[in-house]
Amino acid sequence: MGKGILLVNLGSPDTPNPKDVKKYLGEFLMDERVIDVPRWARTLLVKGIILNTRPKASAKAYKKIWWDEGSPLIVLSERLQEKVQNLLDVPVALAMRYGSMTIKNGLQELVDKGCTEIKTIPLYPQFAMATTETIDVKVDELVAKYFPQLKVTRTPAFYNRQDYIDVLSDSIAEKLDGLDYEHILFSYHGVPERHIRKSDITNGNCKMDGKCCFKKGSPQHEFCYRHQCEITTVNVAKKLGLKNGTYSTTFQSRLGFDPWLKPYTDRTIERMGKEGIKKMAIVTPAFVSDCLETLEEIAMEGEEIFHEVGGEEFTVIPCLNDRDDFAQILCNMVTEWIATETVIA
Template identity: 40%
Template sequence: MTINNNYGVLLVNLGTPSEPTTAGVKQFLGDFLHDKRVVDMTRWLWCPILHGVILPIRSPKVAKLYQSVWMEDGSPLMVYSRRQQQTLQQTLNVPVVLGMTYGEPSIQSGLQQLQQQGCKRIVVLPLYPQYSATTTAAVFDRITKDLKKTSELPELRFINHYYDHPDYIAALAQSVDTFWAQKGQPDYLLCSYHGIPQRYADNGDPYPEHCHQTTVLLAQSLNMAREKMSMSYQSIFGREEWLKPYTEATIKSLAEKGIKRLDVMCPAFSVDCLETLEEIAEQCKEVFLEAGGKEFNLIPCLNDSPPHILMMESLIKQHTQGW
């Protein structure tokens, strides 16, 4: 094989079950919830709870939720991530492969594909705009673990975050403007971010600060009055206190205060997935309407939209200067 001294790109997202079945979800959740970056409890305490209680009870329920959003070509997260990978490869004209922290295609397979294509230099782009140890650092852990099996290490550049990147904020703002051009403006805009335990933030995880800054910059870009826009945290799990305010409680409160039309967007998610299409667009919509609201809209994630691909291209070129 001819050695290619150009760089390659590894796009990384969280992952998804391979199929919307109890078995598929159980395997995926088992891998995900075994990661100490995600759940840092002592293993001898956590593993019996995970395997004896959580996986048997949650897997059938979550499988039904996945079935409600499953697309013809797979889970939404995988379908949109594949589109991102294919479009970005055409745009950059360099090898771009997809790897998932949990499930398939794995990060290890992604690294192997790039090395088989002769890439001596690899830029890793975790598709998490706001850094968290539970997501971005988990990607780094997997990469270092997988590369222990490799004799010749590639030169790596790792993109830590892009929560305040001008092109990212512009892409978010353009998605909102496009949606409002079609639907009109709402009474209120809520930015819902995936939550993490409050304890993680207390121990130094900068995630909440990143989420706050994204929201501030987006409000400025939209010229949005802050009394008509705020942020919250979704996907709460377990009894431990997580970052507040919680999305569901916030949505209920807004309806009770007289907000009739609410638009919600999820800036921490690079693609639409179970947490946006089912948790927000279905569950939270129901909460809003039952509390007295009249119209509820989910503004789609950036997915493979041209502004999002442009942002990725800009980010990668910025981090590969000198290559």
């Protein structure tokens, strides 16, 4: 039986024009695992309010970061897919959860190449309802409807893989080599606090108090986004030998008025600048590909906030993107899967 790999990232509008941005946002925000309220309320919010106000502003933001080759996230993901393919003897396809590079097309590409067993690899180090889970659910739905002959293996969150921590740490160390900085901010994409509770398989053990994230052996950690972000920071700080007080974890990109994971990145940047921090570095480990949230929200808006309150040097550390060593991590996941499947067979 032929094996194949499907890499899946978030997605992007086809162009930075308001019409395409509106179409993309509509698909993204109507996902019940992104905005997890009853459909009538989600429809009212998204189609009645957001899509009538946000596309123009988002299109303006996309235009700031758009490359000649297209969307940075798409271009970087394609480069990564090519490198992973060059390392492996099995077919590797690329798909996006939202947008025109659909998961269905990615699955079809692999089936056309003779694949009957597929390993999906969501390009998110940490598990979240709005990222990994929605990909898994969409794959299951498509396989049941269009590809019932396929056997699919999921990939768990890889935030705690040692090779990932090593490569992430190396990428940070390379950017900061020779730089004098006072504080490094680990900024992760935010999610509503209720997403953490909904993902708690222990039905109530999560206290959202900042303590249970660090309790060893808690079963809910397998699906706790907050825990996985916090531990990513801890492991990288340990690898880099960072001193307590010189780094912190924050969350960005909140939407609406519900409580989201705290502390917020923008407010932390502002507070630290006001407190006298002059040289800050920032890394975004929830993203493997630079995109709107890293290139515009952090590298542009974040830096502007920092300078407005007296900050001087704002160093943005790139995502892993298409680094050779990151491509090797994905290759390692595949070879481990193939080896396990061979032993079982």
